[in-house]
Amino acid sequence: MFNQTTLKPELINIIPALAEFSINSAALPLLDNSYGDLVNDSRTVSEGDIFCAIIGHDQDGRAYISKAINQGAKVVITQCETQAEHGDIYLEENTPVVKFYQLNEHLFTLAKSYYQSPQNAMTLIGITGTNGKTSTSQLIAGMLMANHKRCAVIGTNGAGMLGALTPINNTTPAATDLHQFFNRFSAMQVSHVAMEVSSHALSQKRASADLFDIAVFTNLSRDHLDYHGTMEEYALAKRQLFSANHKQIAVLNYDDTQSKIWLQNWPETQPVWLYARDNSVTQFSYFICAQDISLHIHGVSFTLKTHLGETVINSPLLGYFNIDNLLAAIAVLLIDGTEVNQLNDLVKQLAPIEGRMEAFTNPRSDLPTAVVDYAHTPDALEKALLACREHCTNKLHVVFGCGGDRDKGKRALMAQVAEQYADVIVITNDNPRTEDAQLIANDILAGLSQQDSSNVTVILDREQAVLNTLKIAGEGDIVLLAGKGHEDYIILSDGKGGTQKIMYNERALVANYYQQFNAESNL
Known part of the structure; x- marks a missing residue:
């Protein structure tokens, strides 16, 4: 049996309130200067925080209890798998751990109560x-x-x-x-x-x-x-x-x-x-x-x-x-x-939203207009292309890819949309994650009615794909760069079954591309 006298004095009234929370959801007496935040990501735990160990869709937070305690968690609330365990308390590394049935379902209400709404x-x-x-x-x-x-x-x-x-x-x-x-x-x-x-x-x-x-x-x-x-x-x-x-x-x-x-x-x-x-x-x-x-x-x-x-x-x-x-x-x-x-x-008074149909251009009339957009679904790509077409007086180029470890069914659909609405198609990377980037490109190509068409190019290096397309596009052209939008990274395989993020800011890349022409015009 857990002995509450082993708790620090300021915890004696709090632990029973946690244990009874699912029965009585009155505001918890937790928000005072001795406590930090309610946290369910062990990587962000700071001294004095309360760590909530959730059984999640991808990971089990209970595996990170020790890490959270070492980072300064003052109390741990851990999800248990049976209702009979709810309210049980034990010490781990001299830190009270309270078992909470269906914590994943009650966490929203618990947090609302903790911060007093x-x-x-x-x-x-x-x-x-x-x-x-x-x-x-x-x-x-x-x-x-x-x-x-x-x-x-x-x-x-x-x-x-x-x-x-x-x-x-x-x-x-x-x-x-x-x-x-x-x-x-x-x-x-x-x-x-x-x-x-x-x-x-x-x-x-x-x-x-x-x-x-x-x-x-x-x-x-x-x-x-x-x-x-x-x-x-x-x-x-x-x-x-x-x-x-x-x-x-x-x-x-x-x-x-x-x-x-x-x-x-x-x-x-x-x-x-x-x-x-x-x-x-x-x-x-x-x-x-x-x-x-x-x-x-x-x-x-x-x-x-x-x-x-x-x-x-x-x-x-x-x-x-x-x-x-x-x-x-x-x-x-x-x-x-x-x-x-x-x-x-x-x-x-509204300004363009970062990475959402955000247009970049230059006063030189022989340069194309680039539009950076987050479109990464067939419907979003279609809407972005149609929007660009309304403003395009010459050729419409599109540079896009599809994410790895995600819905593969949309790859061919996005290819069909690109083929229907764009004049020039460039297939590239868009967060391939653990998948082979070339295989993702192959899935996209399979959706095209004419895979050997001269207006279709595969350039897996996204930066090169963007720069190459901007260089070949001409006066009155629009280049739609779809998929990355506001993101400043690409997620690639780390070669060990996991992933890694590398820095890549498409908005900055395009802005710098046009900036060089501004510099040239000032010489």
């Missing part, structure tokens, strides 16, 4: 969908900030205020990391958080619907089937973002087929706002619609019609899908109380 004082906006999450979240944050409201973001590009993002490992952080961010945002007097919510996070209960005041769905297309198995399961995971009650307002893309399927059985208890380029959306009570769309060299313009009124929008962003992202963001702003007549001024 700082998010309750903020407006939380969750964005899910296959494509557009990052762009939409940053558009929301950009417009809210322009409207004098402090909005942080959490997502693929990092967490924090725009322009000062902290890199994170997953699009949606682990429950403990997420609440750490909320706690820090609260100290920064943040009033709004625009957060990407991945299907993985929803499936693994790293985020739950009741967290969000506003929930946005952008679209659904093939991705992550290596994890979800089927499109039906993938859609069900996304659907978990929505609360089905009046405490949350839903924002759905009415142009997307999945939204229409959901609307057939949408709960009457949850209000829903719909956005679209399809004019039929105006039949609904709450709508946002783009009409009279004009795409031009400086971006896009359109008439915005809503149930609250209409205005003209002029945006520096490229492509139809960025209109979709902008409509989603505008819906959120209107829900938050922004007036329709304020929107155009707020949109004009």
Whole structure:
């Protein structure tokens, strides 16, 4: 039997509270100066932290308890496999370890209680969908900030205020990391958080619907089937973002087929706002619609019609899908109380989002325009190519690859998209991980109808592929560099069955390429 008198005095009241947490979820008496953060990654444990050892999808955190203790963990909460063990306590290296049944499922609520729910004082906006999450979240944050409201973001590009993002490992952080961010945002007097919510996070209960005041769905297309198995399961995971009650307002893309399927059985208890380029959306009570769309060299313009009124929008962003992202963001702003007549001024202040249809060019007319985009699914690649085509007066080049150890079925599909919409195709690396890069390229080539076509090249070294394509492209051409976007690395095999990251920043590479011509023109 564990003897609580062996505990340090400040732990005596805390351990029973942890042991009883799943029964009584009242706020835990943990947040004081003697404790650090709640952490479930042993690599980030600091002195005084509480380490949560989760049985995860890929790794078992219990294997890292000793490491966490050596790094200064003050208490360990470890997942146990039977309910009978819940609440058992033992000492490891003189550190109390509390067993917790189904800790992976309760960690979100535990973290929320530990940090005393700082998010309750903020407006939380969750964005899910296959494509557009990052762009939409940053558009929301950009417009809210322009409207004098402090909005942080959490997502693929990092967490924090725009322009000062902290890199994170997953699009949606682990429950403990997420609440750490909320706690820090609260100290920064943040009033709004625009957060990407991945299907993985929803499936693994790293985020739950009741967290969000506003929930946005952008679209659904093939991705992550290596994890979800089927499109039906993938859609069900996304659907978990929505609360089905009046405490949350839903924002759905009415142009997307999945939204229409959901609307057939949408709960009457949850209000829903719909956005679209399809004019039929105006039949609904709450709508946002783009009409009279004009795409031009400086971006896009359109008439915005809503149930609250209409205005003209002029945006520096490229492509139809960025209109979709902008409509989603505008819906959120209107829900938050922004007036329709304020929107155009707020949109004009938006800057291109790093690695999302980000255009690079040079005053020299004989040089092509490069567009760096994160597109790494068939649907995203198609949208990016179509957007570039709208602005292209000559040849459209595309440089892309496919990730290793991921859904192999999309490789041939991406090749078919490239062949349909691009004039010149260059196949290269995009995080091959433990797979042979040439075999990935072969899978892509297999999707082409004419594999020996003169307009198709394989250059596995991505830097060389990019530079070579920019050199051969000419006046009026656009070069779409798809897949890396904001990322500043490539993940390759380490030759030992694992992976390694090497530095590679495509945005910097392209910027430096054009910079040399600026230098030459100044000689």
